[in-house]
Amino acid sequence: MKKFIKPDIVLINSNLEVDPPVAPIGLACLAGQIDRKKYFPHIIDLCLEDNPKKELIFQLSKLKPLMIGVSVRNIFSGVPLQPKNYLRTVKKIIREIKKLTTAPIILGGAGFSIYPEEILRATGVEYGIIGEGEIPFVQFIEYLEKKRSLADISSLIFLLNGKVHISKRIYDSVNKYKPPAFDLIDYKKYIKAGGYVAVQTKRGCRFNCRYCTYPYLEGKNYRTKGVKQVVEEIKYLIERYDAKYFFFVDSVFSFPTNYASGICQEIINQGVQIAWMAYVNPRGITKNFAELMKKSGCIGAELTTDSASEKMLVRLGKGFTGKEIQNSIEMLHKYRIPIAIHNIIGGPGESLETVKETLSFYKRFPYVNAIFFNFGVALFRHSMFWEKYGNESYSVNKLRNQIYISPEIKKNLKLVHKMCLDLSNCDVTDLGYYSVISKFLFHDLMRKLKIYPVWKYNHFKGKLTRFL
Numbered sequence: 001m002k003k004f005i006k007p008d009i010v011l012i013n014s015n016l017e018v019d020p021p022v023a024p025i026g027l028a029c030l031a032g033q034i035d036r037k038k039y040f041p042h043i044i045d046l047c048l049e050d051n052p053k054k055e056l057i058f059q060l061s062k063l064k065p066l067m068i069g070v071s072v073r074n075i076f077s078g079v080p081l082q083p084k085n086y087l088r089t090v091k092k093i094i095r096e097i098k099k100l101t102t103a104p105i106i107l108g109g110a111g112f113s114i115y116p117e118e119i120l121r122a123t124g125v126e127y128g129i130i131g132e133g134e135i136p137f138v139q140f141i142e143y144l145e146k147k148r149s150l151a152d153i154s155s156l157i158f159l160l161n162g163k164v165h166i167s168k169r170i171y172d173s174v175n176k177y178k179p180p181a182f183d184l185i186d187y188k189k190y191i192k193a194g195g196y197v198a199v200q201t202k203r204g205c206r207f208n209c210r211y212c213t214y215p216y217l218e219g220k221n222y223r224t225k226g227v228k229q230v231v232e233e234i235k236y237l238i239e240r241y242d243a244k245y246f247f248f249v250d251s252v253f254s255f256p257t258n259y260a261s262g263i264c265q266e267i268i269n270q271g272v273q274i275a276w277m278a279y280v281n282p283r284g285i286t287k288n289f290a291e292l293m294k295k296s297g298c299i300g301a302e303l304t305t306d307s308a309s310e311k312m313l314v315r316l317g318k319g320f321t322g323k324e325i326q327n328s329i330e331m332l333h334k335y336r337i338p339i340a341i342h343n344i345i346g347g348p349g350e351s352l353e354t355v356k357e358t359l360s361f362y363k364r365f366p367y368v369n370a371i372f373f374n375f376g377v378a379l380f381r382h383s384m385f386w387e388k389y390g391n392e393s394y395s396v397n398k399l400r401n402q403i404y405i406s407p408e409i410k411k412n413l414k415l416v417h418k419m420c421l422d423l424s425n426c427d428v429t430d431l432g433y434y435s436v437i438s439k440f441l442f443h444d445l446m447r448k449l450k451i452y453p454v455w456k457y458n459h460f461k462g463k464l465t466r467f468l
């Protein structure tokens with residue numbers, strides 16, 4: 001009798017950025033859906049490899065893939081004054097894959113989903129999935145098994161005779177998906193390199209911030225995972241990899257507050273010992289919630305206020321007020337949760353006056369641990385600002401950062417830098433990247449206690465790996 005040899009399904013992480021190191025959790029989500037009775041799933045993770053090209057050749061030449069999925073997480077750094085273009089690396093990796101195999105290639109990932117057609121054309125790949133991949137990825141395997149037609153795959157984009165075809169997007173209940181295949185990722189190397197272990201509790205964001213692509217990527221409705229399932233994932237990662245530091249990779253962890261409180265409560269109830277960080281929104285931070293955050297191990301809140309000027313909050317479409325920002329800072333501080341505030345300086349309508357308003361607001365909270373100022377707004381397709389200020393031809397041809405900076409701030413950039421730095425007795429690192437106003441004493445203490453909030457890694461000194 002002929003022996004059945006299970007075909008390989010190969011997923012490749014093309015993200016070599018190590019600042020900070022992030023594991024390819026999206027690929028783990030896809031690999032989790034693969035039927036292991038029928039296929040061998042593999043994740044070839046090129047990140048943190050000394051010689052990613054050699055690693056790719058070594059790993060791929062051992063396999064006989066039915067298909068190759070490549071995740072394209074980053075395209076642009078999104079940091080206006082330190083632009084990085086990641087697509088060049090992706091192109092080189094795909095060129096190398098094509099030398100090694102003729103198996104069909106499919107692309108996906110957050111960066112890919114923002115500019116799918118351009119990336120397919122730039123890489124010469126035929127297929128891609130826009131947005132979340134669990135269901136379409138399985139459908140694509142069924143297509144290769146000749147059980148379904150291309151037209152019958154959700155969220156698919158493909159090029160046929162130079163023409164682009166896009167099918168309807170799918171956003172399903174995340175509880176229907178099988179758990180991520182964390183066993184296929186070597187988390188030890190990420191932990192060793194200082195990375196936080198990613199866990200996602202839900203998808204979607206209902207806010208309407210005008211520069212943001214997250215609601216496009218994940219949908220506007222919240223799709224929450226069962227709280228027990230989230231805590232099971234955390235426990236698995238602790239047990240298997242001895243993980244201690246976690247990052248909840250939700251667009252906004254703290255909203256809806258009832259759900260986020262449920263996650264914290266479950267961590268507390270089960271006595272799970274972790275240190276975690278997340279993006280939080282001023283809207284969700286009540287006293288009870290801040291207390292639960294603290295008790296469940298929060299060691300840092302990435303508070304994305306973007307501005308503290310009432311006018312700018314409206315212009316950026318933030319949906320909360322200065323009063324709510326104040327309340328959230330006070331609540332987080334009450335429970336001694338380290339706070340990093342992220343700001344955009346130079347959005348549409350920003351003037352010297354609105355910058356002053358923002359800065360004098362923050363002066364009232366000298367205990368805030370870090371305040372980041374990003375000068376200019378990165379414009380991404382599928383955001384509201386893109387409709388207004390984006391330049392289609394610029395991005396299609398060059399696929400690099402497009403930045404909006406208001407005329408008044410552009411004219412006074414040096415002065416505005418200085419104003420931000422004068423906010424307090426501050427340390428300035430990487431002026432021009434972003435200005436960091438941090439309390440060094442505090443950071444020293446954190447270091448001594450070996451508690452590091454993620455923003456420490458904004459100056460991660462790991463070497464940047466190139467795909468040779």
Ligand code: B12
Pocket residue numbers: 015016017018019020021022023025026027029030068069070071072073074075076077078079106107108109110111128129131132133134137195196197198200213214217218247248249250251380
């Ligand atoms: C949390 C987060 C972070 C955290 C990560 C913490 C951690 N330990 O993981 C931190 C703050 C560290 C971070 C840093 C950066 N980030 Co970030 N981040 C996010 C965020 C909010 C969620 C990412 C995530 O993990 N999602 C959960 C997983 C499950 O989803 P996923 O990876 O997208 O995978 C799904 C689909 O994309 C798809 N899929 C993925 N791969 C593949 C492959 C195939 C073949 C298929 C079919 C489908 C598929 O299926 C998956 C499951 O549904 C996204 C925005 C967003 N809402 O997506 C930005 C985002 C990914 N980040 C972005 C950027 C730019 C960065 C930085 C470069 C920022 C900077 N300037 O320093 C760094 C890069 C770090 C690095 N080493 O890569 C961009 C990338 C796009 C772009 N602009 O180029 C995003 C989209 C934000 C944005 N709109 O600008 N980030």
Ligand code: SF4
Pocket residue numbers: 205206207208209212213214215251252281304
């Ligand atoms: S900036 Fe944050 S709150 Fe606003 S739409 Fe994006 S993810 Fe949602």
